[in-house]
Amino acid sequence: MTTTEGAPVVPDFGDDATDRKIAFVCSKGNLDMAYPALIMANGALGEGIETHIFFTFWGMDMINKETQGGLQFSMLGNTAMHMPGQSWHIPQGLGGLPGMTGFATRMLKKQIKDLDIPEVDEFLTMLHDMGATLWACKLSVDMMGLEKEDLIDEVEDIINVSDFMELSEGAQVIFV
């Protein structure tokens, strides 16, 4: 053990270096693909990083009041699918049986809840409270026939790709 003389050892919380900026693009509406950006955004905000989240295409389901509570998880197309604690893969054909998507969704939701990770709606409110700015894609809004009122209140605005390019200048962009 060493003894420090003079100035105490203090963590560097990087208060002076605050120009880091990150932007996530959420393009998926599957339950398992909704979480990566939310969890990373939560980590970024906790580090004091300016954080933007842009929702486009199926990612719109995450901020659409009608759909955000009903995101699903399917075994189909996921060859990595196996039961928790088991290494054998579930045959793809099983995923197509009636009720399997519901079963897989309930199971994933339970695992997420057991880890005390909030559901998508609560998560987005939390991120907004932490300072994240949420943006909706204009093209997707038009394509899906949506209005601003159809989106959760936390959404700052509906913007086009040019706007996103401008606001993400200097940001690290992560596409999910």
Added chain:
Amino acid sequence: MALTTIAGTDIQVDGEGFMVDPGEWSEEVCQGLAGNIGVELTEDHWQVIHFLRKDFEQEGVTPTLRRVTKAGGFPTKQLFTLFPKKPAKKMAYCAGLQKPVGCV
């Protein structure tokens, strides 16, 4: 690990400066820790810090930001005001705990 002097007391800290032994913490030490990172402690700060201490005693791990809001009942926005930019780490530092390991 290193020894550093906080509020006139020798305290064990890790390489970053977080306290290693929560038992060495006291309110006086807390004043020193908060001063080190430019946080002026108010009654609101103390309530949060005491929650962290209590929760650590019960759970054995430093609570994450979400746990402080959910189990402690402190709104997220308030925590960002009290401990700007990096509330989870700053709260843990002031409470004499290691930084939280949970992602959410």
